[in-house]
Amino acid sequence: MARRFLPLLSLLGALALSTGVGAHHSVAGQFDQAKRTTITGTVSKVDWINPHVYIYVDVADERGAVTTWRLESLPTAMLRKAGLTSEMIKGGGQKVTAAALMARNGTPNLAWLLNLKYEDGHEYTLAGE
């Protein structure tokens, strides 16, 4: 699916004008637009809660040690209205590559989710960069 990430600040600006995005938006004060990361693993859990859904991605290093990342995302209703469910996000256990913005306060393995791309090629783009 062709896509590009719109700048985060543009997104927030547009949202401010349109009274748009998250009914509860905390991206700017919590995540660093300049610290983009990409991880690959499997989705082990989805916390389907408000104001933000949390998606947990287990990432194994070359020695098999697993680190679990917490990826914060949109409110539940936004995902639901886009037709997404927690099971769809889990992707049936297939490998997924996540693009995300790291936490500004240095909390390890916490990030704002931009995109999930699954091994079979389909992807969910949830936020602009």
Next chain:
Amino acid sequence: MRNTPTRASNLPMVLVGLCLASVAPLSAQQPAGAAGGVPRSADGHPDLSGTWDNGAGIDFVRPTKEGESVCIFGCAAGAPPPAAGPAPRQSSPQYRPEFAARVADLDKRQVQEDPVLRCVAPGVPRIGPPDKIVQRAGEAVFLYEDVSGSFFRIVPTDGRPHPTNNEPSFLGDAVGHWEGDTLVVETKNFNDQTWLTDNGAFHTADLRVVERVSRTADTLEWTATVHDPAVLAAPWELAKRVARPAGVEIVESPPCIDRSLEHMVDDSHHTNPR
């Protein structure tokens, strides 16, 4: 202001479920087309019933899909505008001079002070237009699928006065009457633990809100006027919001559990459109 951390999600869901179960499926609730004019109930009043998309907050989503892929924000082509059109820019309530500094301080410290950031009910009119209305003779029920929780407001329209024995609450006590084809809803008996806007707009427990709800063949129109003379210099008139029939039914809101605020590194303002 420090707010009591009352959990909005504790509100009983039974009534909401009963209301949802008592009405026709979403597809059968959609208003008549333009040729049909304004749908009316048996008593002759406009029938405001339906599930309504106001285009803001969680209704802002207009995803694009390609095969199994989905894009919500940050899409290459950009999402189409909301069906309801962009929500209007609202003015701000004007405070009496002696309260300006307090509002400014709360606004600056919104991350620390805004009740809805801690999953408290948003109050009225901040909760916005109803997401669903179930109307029958003598009453209307407003339902909300909100980030803070699932909420309902029962609006008697049979001429009864405001109740006198309810505790002050986040959404107050509503009573409605018809003025022509407009449902006028007066709500009072609020607590003082909500804000009117995202910007430190506190209010007192003497808050009184008058909403006017009407419809065309295919839109719901909602306005509100806020009265709180102890702190406001003048009543605050909100710009009209227009909602359209929703394509997706509301559901019970999952629990609201904030995990973000502990990671905030500055006082960046949160927007909380609804």
